[in-house]
Amino acid sequence: xxxxxxxxxxxxxxxxxxxxxxxxxxxxxxxxxxxxxxxxxxxxxxxxxxxxxxxxxxxxxxxxxxxxxxxxxxxxxxxxxxxxxxxxxxxxxxxxxxxxxxxxxxxxxxxxxxxxxxxxxxxxxxxxxxxxxxxxxxxxxxxxxxxxxxxxxxxxxxxxxxxxxxxxxxxxxxxxxxxxxxxxxxxxxxxxxxxxxxxxxxxxxxxxxxxxxxxxxxxxxxxxxxxxxxxxxxxxxxxxxxxxxxxxxxxxxxxxxxxxxxxxxxxxxxxxxxxxxxxxxxxxxxxxxxxxxxxxxxxxxxxxxxxxxxxxxxxxxxxxxxxxxxxxxxxxxxxxxxxxxxxxxxxxxxxxxxxxxxxxxxxxxxxxxxxxxxxxxxxxxxxxxxxxxxxxxxxxxxxxxxxxxxxxxxxxxxxxxxxxxxxxxxxxxxxxxxxxxxxxxxxxxxxxxxxxxxxxxxxxxxxxxxxxxxx
Numbered sequence: 490x491x492x493x494x495x496x497x498x499x500x501x502x503x504x505x506x507x508x509x510x511x512x513x514x515x516x517x518x519x520x521x522x523x524x525x526x527x528x529x530x531x532x533x534x535x536x537x538x539x540x541x542x543x544x545x546x547x548x549x550x551x552x553x554x555x556x557x558x559x560x561x562x563x564x565x566x567x568x569x570x571x572x573x574x575x576x577x578x579x580x581x582x583x584x585x586x587x588x589x590x591x592x593x594x595x596x597x598x599x600x601x602x603x604x605x606x607x608x609x610x611x612x613x614x615x616x617x618x619x620x621x622x623x624x625x626x627x628x629x630x631x632x633x634x635x636x637x638x639x640x641x642x643x644x645x646x647x648x649x650x651x652x653x654x655x656x657x658x659x660x661x662x663x664x665x666x667x668x669x670x671x672x673x674x675x676x677x678x679x680x681x682x683x684x685x686x687x688x689x690x691x692x693x694x695x696x697x698x699x700x701x702x703x704x705x706x707x708x709x710x711x712x713x714x715x716x717x718x719x720x721x722x723x724x725x726x727x728x729x730x731x732x733x734x735x736x737x738x739x740x741x742x743x744x745x746x747x748x749x750x751x752x753x754x755x756x757x758x759x760x761x762x763x764x765x766x767x768x769x770x771x772x773x774x775x776x777x778x779x780x781x782x783x784x785x786x787x788x789x790x791x792x793x794x795x796x797x798x799x800x801x802x803x804x805x806x807x808x809x810x811x812x813x814x815x816x817x818x819x820x821x822x823x824x825x826x827x828x829x830x831x832x833x834x835x836x837x838x839x840x841x842x843x844x845x846x847x848x849x850x851x852x853x854x855x856x857x858x859x860x861x862x863x864x865x866x867x868x869x870x871x872x873x874x875x876x877x878x879x880x881x882x883x884x885x886x887x888x889x890x891x892x893x894x895x896x897x898x899x900x901x902x903x904x905x906x907x908x909x910x911x912x913x914x915x916x917x918x919x920x921x922x923x924x925x926x927x928x929x930x931x932x933x934x935x936x937x938x939x940x941x942x943x944x945x946x947x948x949x950x951x952x953x954x955x956x957x958x959x960x
């Protein structure tokens with residue numbers, strides 16, 4: 490739901506290529522004659538945001554014993570607003586309609602407790618929804634808040650695979666390390682759900698080190714007031730870049746939104762604004778304060794703001810996790826979830842971007858829980874590695890950059906339905922897919938108004954008819 494920044498010229502026809510390696514390998518089911526035959530694991534879940542909470546629910550449903558760790562003082566992950574930290578700005582609203590974005594069996598419908606009943610609600614409403622989810626399924630008691638995982642290492646004292654998790658309980662002041670207490674526990678498995686909106690990714694701009702202005706990432710942006718009468722260059726024209734640019738235009742002298750995908754000659758004043766321009770990508774920055782665009786034109790800017798997305802980061806994992814991160818590709822991961830060499834005892838939930846995240850995380854969680862119990866069997870290590878290699882080859886063949894390996898913009902529902910099939914779960918509802926396609930087109934056609942004007946009322950009726958099973 491948070492804006493993520495990536496560029497793609499793939500057509501839907503290219504999605505078949507993306508799907509062939511990532512969707513073709515089928516899992517083998519293990520016959521279960523009795524529920525007593527299933528394995529029960531003690532599982533460390535890292536992160537108490539939406540991904541960690543739904544992982545905990547599905548693990549418990551499958552008969553496992555999850556323990557959730559989070560350094561924050563409350564559940565919610567990315568959706569906890571903090572004026573000094575975090576990745577939310579004050580005015581942020583979802584870029585997905587609530588009907589699409591909710592968990593499959595827990596609709597995000599406006600109700601008596603809503604703090605923002607709009608279809609595209611503010612971040613406070615999403616946090617309320619996530620907390621309601623945790624309360625509805627009694628998940629709070631599984632969560633250890635203000636508890637930071639420091640290291641996760643393989644534990645070799647047991648005959649079976651296990652992981653030693655070292656963590657510390659944070660004091661009332663995050664900076665008061667003297668009061669932090671460190672402990673260790675051994676778990677049968679670890680599920681990583683720490684999100685990917687923590688470590689900013691910034692554009693490489695020649696000359697910027699000598700440029701005298703202020704550089705920042707959208708992660709640090711909260712409100713427009715500090716930018717009064719300033720000239721701001723925004724790097725990135727996707728979701729967050731567009732929203733923040735329009736908000737800044739209400740107070741800034743000028744806002745120049747630079748897009749990597751815009752032709753070199755682009756310099757367009759956006760309709761309805763006297764001080765907001767869409768520009769080609771920044772070419773360089775200069776010592777006199779100038780920011781030069783690809784067409785050779787320049788502006789004297791006070792601020793460069795990078796709305797360029799985030800990097801994956803797992804500071805608690807060591808080499809024995811068997812994964813590495815190179816240009817935002819986590820290698821190797823089978824189906825964006827399992828590192829083949831240590832599967833299923835280490836897994837990742839919620840890594841794909843440009844997706845509807847909550848349903849995807851739910852289906853991934855069901856899959857992980859089923860594999861850990863023995864209800865679902867993974868392919869061999871060799872077969873999983875072959876699937877990873879095939880995916881990379883196909884991405885390279887269609888010119889898909891390495892950093893977009895986990896971008897499922899064009900095949901998220903094929904991926905979701907594949908997960909559902911492996912788990913014996915119903916596939917994603919057709920109305921949800923159609924609603925996603927409708928709002929995506931509306932957002933492209935009407936970026937200013939898509940959140941408050943829509944014409945998919947027939948799909949709304951289908952959604953709420955479906956929600957009656959759960960409300």
